[in-house]
Each structure stands twice: as C-alpha cells, then as structure tokens.
Amino acid sequence: MKKNNYNYIIVAGCSRFGANIASMLSLQGKDVVVLDNDSRSFRKLSPGYSGFTNIADATDIDELTRAGIEKADVVVAATNDDNTNIMIAQIASKIFNVPKVVSRLYDTEKEIVYQDFNIQIIYPSRLSMNEFEKLILTDDMEVLK
Amino acid sequence: MQLNRKEIGSYKVALGYIGVLTMITGGIMLLPLFVILGFPDELGHVQNFIIPAALAFLTGFLLSLFIRGEKKQQLTLRQDTVIVVAVWLLAAFFSSMPFMLSKQLNFTQAFFEAVSGWTTTGLSVVDVTVTPKIYLMFRSIMQFFGGVGLVLVMLSALSGTYGMRLYNAEGHSDKLLPNLVKSARVIMSIYAGYVVAGTILYVIFGMSLFDAINHSIAALSTGGFSTQVDSIGAYKSLPIELITIILMLLGTTNFAAHLVLISGKFRSFIKIGEIRFMLLLLGLAIPIMAFVSLNGIYGSAAQGLRISAFQIVSALSTTGFSTVGFNNWLPLPIFLIVILMLIGGGAGSTAGGIKLYRIYLMVKAFLWNLRRKFLPEHLVNEDVVYRPEGKLFIEEKHISEASNYAFIYMVMLFLGVGVMLANGYSLQDSLFEFASSLGTVGLSIGITLPSTPPIVLWTQIVGMLFGRLEIYVIFIAGIKIFKDARNRIALAIKK
Numbered sequence: 001m002k003k004n005n006y007n008y009i010i011v012a013g014c015s016r017f018g019a020n021i022a023s024m025l026s027l028q029g030k031d032v033v034v035l036d037n038d039s040r041s042f043r044k045l046s047p048g049y050s051g052f053t054n055i056a057d058a059t060d061i062d063e064l065t066r067a068g069i070e071k072a073d074v075v076v077a078a079t080n081d082d083n084t085n086i087m088i089a090q091i092a093s094k095i096f097n098v099p100k101v102v103s104r105l106y107d108t109e110k111e112i113v114y115q116d117f118n119i120q121i122i123y124p125s126r127l128s129m130n131e132f133e134k135l136i137l138t139d140d141m142e143v144l145k
Numbered sequence: 146m147q148l149n150r151k152e153i154g155s156y157k158v159a160l161g162y163i164g165v166l167t168m169i170t171g172g173i174m175l176l177p178l179f180v181i182l183g184f185p186d187e188l189g190h191v192q193n194f195i196i197p198a199a200l201a202f203l204t205g206f207l208l209s210l211f212i213r214g215e216k217k218q219q220l221t222l223r224q225d226t227v228i229v230v231a232v233w234l235l236a237a238f239f240s241s242m243p244f245m246l247s248k249q250l251n252f253t254q255a256f257f258e259a260v261s262g263w264t265t266t267g268l269s270v271v272d273v274t275v276t277p278k279i280y281l282m283f284r285s286i287m288q289f290f291g292g293v294g295l296v297l298v299m300l301s302a303l304s305g306t307y308g309m310r311l312y313n314a315e316g317h318s319d320k321l322l323p324n325l326v327k328s329a330r331v332i333m334s335i336y337a338g339y340v341v342a343g344t345i346l347y348v349i350f351g352m353s354l355f356d357a358i359n360h361s362i363a364a365l366s367t368g369g370f371s372t373q374v375d376s377i378g379a380y381k382s383l384p385i386e387l388i389t390i391i392l393m394l395l396g397t398t399n400f401a402a403h404l405v406l407i408s409g410k411f412r413s414f415i416k417i418g419e420i421r422f423m424l425l426l427l428g429l430a431i432p433i434m435a436f437v438s439l440n441g442i443y444g445s446a447a448q449g450l451r452i453s454a455f456q457i458v459s460a461l462s463t464t465g466f467s468t469v470g471f472n473n474w475l476p477l478p479i480f481l482i483v484i485l486m487l488i489g490g491g492a493g494s495t496a497g498g499i500k501l502y503r504i505y506l507m508v509k510a511f512l513w514n515l516r517r518k519f520l521p522e523h524l525v526n527e528d529v530v531y532r533p534e535g536k537l538f539i540e541e542k543h544i545s546e547a548s549n550y551a552f553i554y555m556v557m558l559f560l561g562v563g564v565m566l567a568n569g570y571s572l573q574d575s576l577f578e579f580a581s582s583l584g585t586v587g588l589s590i591g592i593t594l595p596s597t598p599p600i601v602l603w604t605q606i607v608g609m610l611f612g613r614l615e616i617y618v619i620f621i622a623g624i625k626i627f628k629d630a631r632n633r634i635a636l637a638i639k640k
Binding site: 026029030033047048050051052 | 308309310312320322323324325326327328534
C-alpha cells in the first residue's frame with residue numbers, strides 16, 4: 001500500500017481541518033462525504049468541493065451507513081471534540097472494519113484509549129510543540145552564530 | 146495594482162476554459178459526418194461541417210494556450226457564469242455556420258436554428274423535406290449535447306479544478322455520486338443508454354433507422370426537432386406515440402431520480418415530490434383537455450384522449466413534438482398547453498421552463514402557510530420536501546429563491562410577448578409562441594416560419610438562451626462583465 005489507492009473517504013466533522021482535507025481530496029478526484037450536524041459549517045468547504053455534504057450526527061450508526069461507511073476506504077474523525085472523535089474512530093474501525101481510520105486528538109493524555117486499535121492519530125498539540133522546539137532551536141543557533 | 150494583475154490572470158483562466166470547451170464544440174460538429182456512411186450521396190456537404198469545426202477547434206486551441214503551464218490561477222467570484230454563457234454563445238455561433246455555408250439560411254435564421262438546437266427547444270425555420278440528412282442529424286446532435294450541457298460533456302471526459310463551479314453555473318443542481326467526474330459519467334451513460342433503447346424500440350415499430358435515431362435523441366433531450374414535417378404525427382402509429390411519450394417523460398425526469406429508479410428503489414422513486422407533482426399534473430390536465438375540448442374536434446373521446454395525452458406530455462416535458470396542428474384548437478386547450486409549457490420539466494433534467502420542482506415548492510409553501518394560520522403561533526415544525534437524494538428541510542431561503550425565479554420568468558415572458566405583439570401577432574399566438582421559446586419547448590402555433598421578421602426571431606433567440614441557462618446565470622454574467630470592464634476603464638483613466 002505505497003500508493004494512495006483509497007477512493008472513498010468519509011470526513012466526520014466539517015471543522016477547518018476536516019473541511020480542508022475534504023476539499024483537497026475532492027479536488028484530487030476522490031469520492032468524499034462530509035458529515036456535520038450544523039449546515040453552516042459546510043461554508044468552510046472550497047467552492048470546488050464536489051462531494052456530498054450530509055447534515056447528520058456522525059456518531060449515529062444509521063447516518064454513517066447512509067453515508068456509505070461500508071464501502072469507505074478512509075474515515076477521518078475531525079470533529080472539535082476529542083471524545084466524539086474517539087467514538088467515531090472506534091465505530092469505524094471496530095464495527096465497520098474500515099481499513100484506514102485517522103483521528104484528531106488534542107489531549108495527548110487520551111492516546112491510551114487508542115491502544116490496540118488500528119487507528120492513526122494526529123496530535124495538533126504535539127505537532128505544535130515540535131514546531132515550537134524547532135523555532136526555538138533555530139533561534140538558539142542564530143544566537144550562537 | 147496587484148489586484149489588477151490578479152484580475153487579468155483570472156480572465157486568462159476563464160479564456161482558457163472557454164477554449165477547452167470550444168474545442169469540444171468543434172469535435173461535436175464533426176459527428177454528423179457519420180451520416181455519410183449511410184448516405185454517401187451527401188458527400189458534397191462535408192466541407193460545410195469541416196470548415197466551422199476546424200475554426201472552432203483552432204479558436205479553442207488558441208484560447209486554451211492561456212492555461213497551459215500556469216495552473217494555480219484563481220477564478221474570481223462568478224466568473225464561472227461568464228465562461229458558461231460565452232461558451233454557449235460560441236457553440237451556437239459555430240453551429241450556425243454549416244447552415245450559412247450551404248446557403249440554406251441567412252445569419253439570423255441559421256443562428257436561430259443553432260440556438261434552438263443547443264437549447265433543446267426545437268422551433269425550426271428549416272424545411273425538413275428538402276434539407277439534406279446530414280443537417281438533420283446535425284440538429285439532433287446539437288440537441289443531444291445541448292440537453293446534457295457542454296460543461297457536463299467536458300467533465301465526463303476530463304476533470305477540471307473549477308468543474309464544480311462550472312457545473313453549478315450550467316444549471317445542474319444534483320450530485321448523483323460524491324464525485325463530480327463520476328456523476329457526469331453516470332449522467333452521460335444513463336442518457337446515452339436511453340437514446341439507444343429508444344432507437345431500438347422505434348426501429349422495431351417500423352421507423353427507419355435514421356428517423357429513429359433522430360427522434361430518440363430529440364425526445365430524450367426534450368428537444369423536439371423532427372425529420373418529418375408533421376413531426377411524430379406523420380407515422381400515425383399508436384406504439385410510436387406511446388414510445389415517444391415514455392421517452393419524453395424519461396427526458397424530463399431529474400437524473401438523480403433516474404439513478405434511484407435504475408438502482409431499483411421504486412418506492413423511494415415514487416416518493417420524490419417532483420415526480421408525484423408531475424403525475425398529478427398529467428392526471429389533471431389530460432382528462433380535462435380530452436373531454437372538455439378535444440373530443441369535439443377529433444370525433445371520438447378515445448381519439449381526443451390519445452391526442453391530448455401526447456400533446457400534454459410534449460408540452461410539460463418541454464419537448465415540442467406534436468401529432469396534430471393547433472390551428473383548429475379552441476382557446477381552452479391552448480391555454481392549458483401554455484400553462485404547462487410555463488411550468489416545464491424536472492429540475493436537473495434536460496427540460497426547461499420554471500421547473501416542476503420550483504412550482505411544487507411554491508404550492509407546498511402556500512399550503513404550509515395556510516396550515517400555519519390554524520396552528521399555535523409558537524409551534525416548532527419542520528417542512529420537508531422529498532428530493533431524489535433524500536429529505537430536504539425547507540427554509541425561507543429556498544422558497545424565496547423559487548418564487549423570485551418564477552417572478553423574473555414571468556417578467557421575461559411578458560417582455561417577449563410584448564415584442565411579438567408589437568409586430569402584429571395576436572395575443573394568443575404571441576403568448577403561446579414565446580412561452581414555447583422561453584420554456585425551450587418548441588411547439589409552434591405558426592409564428593416561427595422562414596418568413597418571420599428578424600426582430601421576432603432574435604427575441605425568441607434571447608428567450609431560448611434565458612430559458613436554457615436559467616435567467617440568473619445570464620444576468621450574473623452580464624453584470625460581472627460590465628463591472629470588470631468598468632473597473633478596467635476607471636483604472637485606465639486614473640493613469
């Protein structure tokens with residue numbers, strides 16, 4: 001699985017993160033479905049986005065089935081609530097056996113929940129920390145020069 | 146200054162897209178040449194198609210050089226509408242050339258014929274008895290691609306970054322699949338599949354292959370160009386009329402609804418509000434017309450029913466085939482036909498008119514309003530309309546958009562009728578003929594003839610374009626071009 005041959009992606013939560021991912025994938029010609037329980041959040045999608053926008057609760061199994069989770073290759077849990085993300089990711093990987101599940105997690109302490117699951121996690125806080133360290137480090141180097 | 150450069154850049158992208166679409170037009174214009182295989186004696190007309198096709202291709206290629214290399218330029222707001230309108234005008238212009246080169250028609254008539262073809266109207270100033278077959282086929286091919294739309298043809302072949310915006314600007318409202326290119330391909334294959342099926346059925350029931358292809362395309366695209374003077378009436382055959390009715394109904398059905406039907410979900414198909422509304426209208430209009438007014442003219446009630454069913458479906462689906470002339474009709478059936486032509490076909494199909502969906506929504510809104518008067522003031526409820534993709538919760542915005550559209554549609558209608566009245570036609574005839582143009586129907590009460598004054602033909606051309614591209618798009622494109630041009634001039638003066 002070196003190449004990206006996944007084609008059906010469900011994005012749960014039309015946050016900035018979710019909307020950008022959905023727009024990017026849609027422009028690449030993938031089938032994308034975005035779920036959000038607030039119709040106003042779909043504004044963040046780019047005008048070129050051509051996938052479905054379902055107004056639905058993404059923790060609702062019926063709604064996920066309607067969005068086609070059974071044939072989905074990737075599920076992205078991108079709501080702005082960690083617990084919701086955990087739940088969506090677990091539904092996707094446990095119940096529907098989605099091959100690739102990506103979840104966003106702000107609170108690094110909760111990563112223990114994801115142990116024993118086949119779920120990829122993005123930690124915005126940890127990424128920011130790394131970036132911060134890098135900035136500080138380069139500052140130090142400049143001072144040393 | 147930087148903004149200015151951005152604006153020029155965005156027009157480069159727009160021109161590039163216009164170029165790509167014009168190249169496709171050029172390709173489409175070569176398709177009628179296949180007729181030569183069946184009718185080799187028409188070889189002499191080949192250059193009349195090759196020259197305009199080559200011109201279209203060359204223009205398109207030169208314009209498309211603008212987007213070669215640089216990919217990341219942005220289209221500014223609403224420039225998509227400019228692209229769509231420009232492409233349709235260019236397509237009609239290039240398609241009018243074969244008629245002019247062969248010296249059959251003058252420019253006004255040729256442009257009228259081309260616009261009538263691309264907008265799937267079907268009003269014609271061509272005499273089909275003397276016109277060579279290759280031109281008749283060309284008219285049908287224009288209707289085939291005009292029905293689905295040029296942007297959709299482009300998208301099903303190659304995807305573009307701005308596909309979605311162009312897709313919306315051309316008036317397609319539905320997403321069949323969560324992927325634009327795949328949706329476009331599904332629509333094309335549903336459409337082409339029906340055309341092939343229609344052709345086969347026609348041939349089985351005794352039509353010649355050439356006529357069958359033409360009529361099948363014209364019925365499905367709700368176009369209505371016929372290869373016979375008397376249209377479908379020339380065959381005097383009940384099975385052929387029935388097939389045509391079915392094809393017209395299929396053509397006027399939303400493509401998303403087709404997908405629901407084909408995937409076997411008959412129950413959810415019948416639940417779609419638009420479909421129900423269409424059946425209700427047909428169920429009301431056909432008997433009224435048959436029993437109240439037509440059985441007096443055509444002898445028996447059965448004959449009246451047959452004619453009324455065909456004409457009503459033809460008008461509502463905005464196809465424009467006819468089995469009889471309208472000259473001896475009483476005002477009441479004419480009035481019914483006019484109303485149905487104004488209502489028109491399904492949203493997201495190949496049909497024109499105000500669209501069943503908008504009318505349905507407005508009728509529903511009226512009923513909801515009435516009901517609300519009898520309910521407590523603070524009641525919380527949700528108004529729902531069934532669409533092919535599922536339930537849609539109706540907000541104030543949806544209703545105001547629909548009624549706005551209906552209003553501007555009626556304004557356009559009255560303006561057009563006014564121009565016709567000024568040229569000395571009767572009110573009934575003008576109303577009928579312009580409703581037919583604006584709704585891209587193509588039924589004619591006898592105004593549209595080769596001898597019609599140019600001003601009337603141009604009014605109809607404008608009506609047909611507004612009807613096909615949906616009035617807003619042309620307005621937005623016009624305002625956009627005007628604004629940008631004004632800004633450019635203001636800048637130039639400042640310097």
